[in-house]
Amino acid sequence: MTRINTNVSSLVAQNRLNQNNNDLQTALTRLSTGLRINSGKDDPAGLIASEALRSEIGSFNKAISNTNRANQIITTADSALGQVSSLLSDVRGLVVEAANTGALSDDEVAANQLQVDSSLEAINRIAQTTTFQGRKLLDGGLDFITKSGTNATNIKTLQIDQANLGATGSVDVTVDISEAATKASVDIEGFRATAGAVDGVQATGKIEFSKEATPAVQSTTGTISTGGAGDFTLTAKSGGSYADDAFNGYAVVIDTVANGTNSSIAIDDTGTGTVTITLEEGETLATAATDLAAHADIAFASIGAVNVAGTDADPTAGTFASGAAAINDTAAIDITSTLEDDAFNGTITWVEADGTTTPTAAFDSGTNTLTVTVEDTDVVDLDAVTTAIDDLADFSAVKTGALPDFDANNAAYANPTITNLAGGTDELLAGVQADVVFELSGTNGSEVFNVSAGTTLDQLVSQINLVKDATGIEAAADGTQLELRSTEYGRDSVVDLRVIQEGAGGNFANGARSVGTDVKASINGREATTKGNKISLNTATLDVQLELEADQTDTSTFSITGGGALFQLGADVVSNQQARIGIGSVSSARLGGTAGKLFQLGSGGSASLSNDANAAAEIVTQAIDQVTGLRGRLGAFQATTLESNMVSLKDTVANLQEAESSIRDADFAQESAALTRAQILTQSGTNVLSMANQNPQNVLSLLR
Structure with missing residues (x-):
């Protein structure tokens, strides 16, 4: 290359050197912080995941x-x-x-x-x-707070150990009882009289009288005025559809029609009710009455000869009122023997005889019959009948009810209803029939009793109850029967009567054994653990213990509205990661029980x-x-x-x-290798850049 204005080789060397410097800087940063991710650009997805994990770790x-x-x-x-x-x-x-x-x-x-x-x-x-x-x-202060609900008084004691009140801050509790707890129970029969009879239950009987209903008073409008001598009254007929007070409040309307149309009456039962009487113009009230009298439910009275139309004034109507229902009278004579035994159990006879002006009463001990005789034609005074029975030496009689007399000839009177003398019994002095030695074992312990023949049942009951705190068994007498009951309820209660020795004809035979039963219940639909009348439920959300009043089968409800010590035990603030436990007071006013x-x-x-x-x-x-x-x-x-x-x-x-x-976190082995590589490449890049920067110098040789 002979161009010097743009040193491409130098630019390439610079870019590679910058990249190597960045790699070196990244390696140095990771090795110095110990972290592979130091900013979002290092690994965006990894940064999001690691920050979420850090938040969870903190929680x-x-x-x-x-x-x-x-x-x-x-x-x-x-x-x-x-x-x-x-x-x-x-x-x-x-x-x-x-x-x-x-x-x-x-x-x-x-x-x-x-x-x-x-x-x-x-x-x-x-x-x-x-x-x-x-x-x-x-x-x-850390105990739970409750609010009473249905039949909450059936719950004798209540202890809430733990409850999850959830987001609402309260929880409703329903206690359903399917079977009540029972006591252990043993009954011993046959404690007969040992020292003769004493006064017992009295024989009793009754004679009852009734009089048929007095006819009802009919609804009436009173007087309806025509303005002349022909005033008249309207009354609901006895036995009609509107007898007694059914017409009360009905309004009466008087209307007229042209000649040739018969007079009539119409009853409208809608609303408050209306009775419309239509009269023919020109006829007299007496003539109209012939048509109106045919009505089944309304009667007319005091009808005069005044014309309906013409110079006579129009009638002024009224309103039905003052009806009353029928009356039914009754009375009874209660008869009781004055001796408290069964000597007078027998028949009561009611006799109607001519010539018996004053009622009489007599008792025949041979036939065991009490006979009451009254007049058959005249009205009989019921107070006199009561006196006649009460005057007998061995009877007392009391009249009740408002009916004053009885008339056998009057169809309105019903024949007397008689309940014969009955119910009298001898009261026996119950006692032990033979010498006996028996052991009575209960929940609290056992006791041996040595009882002699002739000991009364009441005396035996007293002996057993004297040590009921030691045995857990209490006794009671019911007639000629000895009742043995555990003092506590539930399957742990027991009455175990074991005969050690007994004479012939004794009451106790081979003894008996009985075990009580626990209450059967559920709390909020979950079957509860029970013991006697105590009920408990322990779940992840509710730990409650309560004791019912005896013999309860009604559903009870209450609500837990707050309280308890709330502990946040999980990383998330949700109810299933919390525990709420109740700690009650231990002051002397709160410690104890039933x-x-x-x-x-x-x-x-x-x-x-x-x-x-x-x-x-x-x-x-x-x-x-x-x-x-x-x-x-x-x-x-x-x-x-x-x-x-x-x-x-x-x-x-x-x-x-x-x-x-x-x-x-950074992998130090990997990052150390990356550091060494970056260092070497940086040094190499520096040398190459130096060489690239020398190339323009070589071009200058062409100009010399």
Whole structure:
């Protein structure tokens, strides 16, 4: 090339040198930052993917931090609950010691009471002072908030451990009961009388009277004036379609027609109702009455001879009113024997005889018949009949109802309806028929009873109920039957009667055994776990426990509207990556159960050591169960939810970081090789450019 104005070789060398310099700069940047992608131009798709992964890694790292924080909160609460549990154990020991009243003086019991009071104060203090970064954990502020619904009073106790309230912030709960829980039940028959009969149920009977309906009062318009001597009245006919008060409110319209058209009446039932009376002009009212009297539902009265038309004034109409319905009168004579047994069970006879001016009554013990005799032709005073029966030595009679008398000749009176004397029974003094030794075993334990023949049923019931707290079985008497029932409901309740020894003809034979049944229920359509009247459901979205009132089968509803401690455990702020757990109050006013609350153990309380140590023991036991249940639930939440979530989050972060690194981080071996290559090419390009820049010098030799 002999041109010097444009050094093409130099330009080519410059371009290659610039490219090599860029490659060198890229290699240096990647090696110095450790990243393959330092700007969008390095790898646009890779940059998008790596930034998304970085965002996820940041969210997961915060989720790990949240989980650690939740774990710290639960640990703090559990530590405080451990102290409450220790105090409750001390209180239980004091209660058990104070129950030993045969060995402890009143001063010692009082000293124990002081310790109980101090423990209750300490429990209340822990409930109020257990905090985490200023938030109280055990005062009930982290418990769930509920709103009562249908039959909510059927729910005796309610504990919500966990609930996912979703985006709406509330959840409705429906508890459907298919079968109520039952107690274990054993009935023993045949506890017959052992010491003669005592007063029992009285024999009773009744004589009832009725009088047919008094005719109804008919609707009437009153007087309709014609302006002359021919005034008349309109009345609804008895037995017609508008008898009694059916015509009330109907308006009467008087109209006239030309001669040659018969008078008539028309009834319009639409609206409030109208009765239109059409009269022929020129005729008298008496003449018109012949046509009008044929109507089935309306009667006319006081019709005069005034002409309908002409000089006589037109009639002034009215409105039907004042009708009344028929009246039905009744009365009854209630008869009761004055002796409380079955001696007077028998027949009541009603006799109508001529000449019996004053009613009489007599009882024939041979035929077991009470005979009442009255006049057959005259009206009979029912009060006199009542007096005649009441005057008998062994009977009492009381009249009820408004009907004053009875007339056998009047078709309006119905014949008496008689209920014979019946229902009287002897009340037996029920008792054990033979000596017996039996063992009664229940949920709480067993007891052996040694009962002698002749022991009354009531005495036996008292013996069994005396130890019902130790056996879990209570007794009741029903006539000649002994009823044994477990004190609790459910499949864990049992009544087991085992006969150890019994004389001939005894009541207990080979004994019997019965087991109760649990309630069958579902919560929000899911079959629930049940025990007695207690129902629980534990799902990913709802963990609830409740206890029903006994023998309930009605559907109950309530709503969870807020509350609970909400923990964000996932990388996305959605309900299925959150956990909401309830932590109830552990103050003395909230700890306890169906037996009562812990504060009742304080001085002067209904369950203080000096007032009722048995109730105190039951209350503190339920309180201990409540606290240990809460600790167990929080521990399970830590172990199964928080710790497993922590492991899962850390594994996810590690995998995400590996994926992000594979996309964005620089491969040092590859980049080192690229650096060396770029360095060599840059040096070579520099030399080549120098040579290319020398070519124009060679052209100058042509000009010398």
